[in-house]
Amino acid sequence: MHVLVTGSAGFVGFHVARRLLSEGHAVTGFDDLNGYYDVALKAARHAVLGRMPGFRPHVAALEDMAALEAAANEAAPDIIIHLAAQAGVRHSLEQPRAYVSSNLVGTFNVLELARQRRPQHLLIASTSSVYGANTAMPFAERDRTDHPLTLYAATKKATEDMAHSYAHLWKVPTTAFRFFTVYGPWGRPDMAYYKFVRAAFAGEPIEVYGHGRMSRDFTFIDDLVEAVRRLIDRAPVEGAPVIEDDSLSPAAPYRVVNMGGGQPVPLLSYIDAIERAVGRPIERRLIPMQKGDVEATTASPTLLRALIGYVPTTPVEVGVARFVDWYKDYNAIA
Incomplete structure (x- = not known):
C-alpha cells in the first residue's frame, strides 16, 4: 500500500507514518516544518522515519499546490491521510491568518489532489473543538456543530464541510476524525x-x-494510531446500511468519527x-x-467501536x- 501522509513531521502524522512503515507500507511524507514550535523536534521525527525503509519526505507547505502534486505524482497513493494543519486553540487568537492559510487553503489543495488522484480512501483530521458551545455529553457525531468558539474550531468545521462536498461531488470515500486531547x-x-x-x-x-x-477525554497516541490504522480499511460506502449511531452521509461516501474513549x-x-x-x-x-x-x-465512542471493534483504553x-x-x-x- 502506498500512503501519502501530510503533516508527517507533526505529532500524530509521525506516529501514523511510523506505524504504516513498520508494517511494510510505502509512505510519502509531506510537511513544511514550520516554526510554530521547535523545528528541531519536527526534524528529529522525520529523521526517525528516514531510517525506516519506504519513507520519502517532501518539505513544502500545503499552500504550494505544485509541490503537493509533485509528491503525489511520486507516491501514486492508494490512501491519503491529511493530518497537516495549523494547530493550537490559543494560538488561533494571536495568529488567525495562519489558520485560514493552512487549514482552509491547504485543505482545499488536498481535496483537489484527491479529486485528481481518486484514492481508495481519504482520511482527514478534525477535532473535538468543533463541538464548540455544546454542553450535553458525551459528544456524538450526529450532534450539531454550529457554534464554534475559536477560529481554529471554525476552520476544522469548514474542513469537514469542504470534505463532504468533495465526497459528494467526486465520490471520494472520506472519513474525518475528531481527535480528543491526544x-x-x-x-x-x-x-x-x-x-x-x-x-x-x-x-x-x-x-x-x-x-x-x-x-x-485524554487519548493516548498509541490508541489513536491503532484506531486510524483500522479505519483505513473501513472506507465509507454511499448507501451502505447504517450501523448504530452512524454519521454516514445520506448524500456522499463520507462520515465523521470521534477518536476518544469516552x-x-x-x-x-x-x-x-x-x-x-x-x-x-x-x-x-x-x-x-x-x-x-x-x-x-467527552467522546461518545459508540460509532468507533461499531466500525472497528476498538476504542482507546x-x-x-x-x-x-x-x-x-x-x-x-x-x-x-x-
Missing part, C-alpha cells in the same frame, strides 16, 4: 501536559486554567499522574479559563508515564 511520546511542546512536565523538571510552577475544574479525567487528576511519573511535586497556580476554552470534553497513569520516560530520554535527563 498526548504521548514525541508530543507537541505547546500542549499543556508537555508544559507541565517541562516545568516539573525545571522546578517551576504551572498555570492551571479554569481554576482546575476542567476535564478532558472516559474523561479531571485535569487535576491528570496533573497528579504527572507528579507521580516525575517523582516530585508541582506547584499549581489556579487561574481563570482562557477565551475559547471549554470546561469539559490506555489509562492516563500509563500514558503519562510513557510520555515522561520519552521526555527524559529525549532531553537526556537522568
Whole structure:
C-alpha cells in the first residue's frame, strides 16, 4: 500500500507514518516544518522515519499546490491521510491568518489532489473543538456543530464541510476524525501536559486554567494510531446500511468519527499522574479559563467501536508515564 501522509513531521502524522512503515507500507511524507514550535523536534521525527525503509519526505507547505502534486505524482497513493494543519486553540487568537492559510487553503489543495488522484480512501483530521458551545455529553457525531468558539474550531468545521462536498461531488470515500486531547511520546511542546512536565523538571510552577475544574477525554497516541490504522480499511460506502449511531452521509461516501474513549479525567487528576511519573511535586497556580476554552470534553465512542471493534483504553497513569520516560530520554535527563 502506498500512503501519502501530510503533516508527517507533526505529532500524530509521525506516529501514523511510523506505524504504516513498520508494517511494510510505502509512505510519502509531506510537511513544511514550520516554526510554530521547535523545528528541531519536527526534524528529529522525520529523521526517525528516514531510517525506516519506504519513507520519502517532501518539505513544502500545503499552500504550494505544485509541490503537493509533485509528491503525489511520486507516491501514486492508494490512501491519503491529511493530518497537516495549523494547530493550537490559543494560538488561533494571536495568529488567525495562519489558520485560514493552512487549514482552509491547504485543505482545499488536498481535496483537489484527491479529486485528481481518486484514492481508495481519504482520511482527514478534525477535532473535538468543533463541538464548540455544546454542553450535553458525551459528544456524538450526529450532534450539531454550529457554534464554534475559536477560529481554529471554525476552520476544522469548514474542513469537514469542504470534505463532504468533495465526497459528494467526486465520490471520494472520506472519513474525518475528531481527535480528543491526544498526548504521548514525541508530543507537541505547546500542549499543556508537555508544559507541565517541562516545568516539573525545571522546578517551576504551572498555570492551571479554569481554576482546575476542567476535564478532558485524554487519548493516548498509541490508541489513536491503532484506531486510524483500522479505519483505513473501513472506507465509507454511499448507501451502505447504517450501523448504530452512524454519521454516514445520506448524500456522499463520507462520515465523521470521534477518536476518544469516552472516559474523561479531571485535569487535576491528570496533573497528579504527572507528579507521580516525575517523582516530585508541582506547584499549581489556579487561574481563570482562557477565551475559547471549554470546561469539559467527552467522546461518545459508540460509532468507533461499531466500525472497528476498538476504542482507546490506555489509562492516563500509563500514558503519562510513557510520555515522561520519552521526555527524559529525549532531553537526556537522568
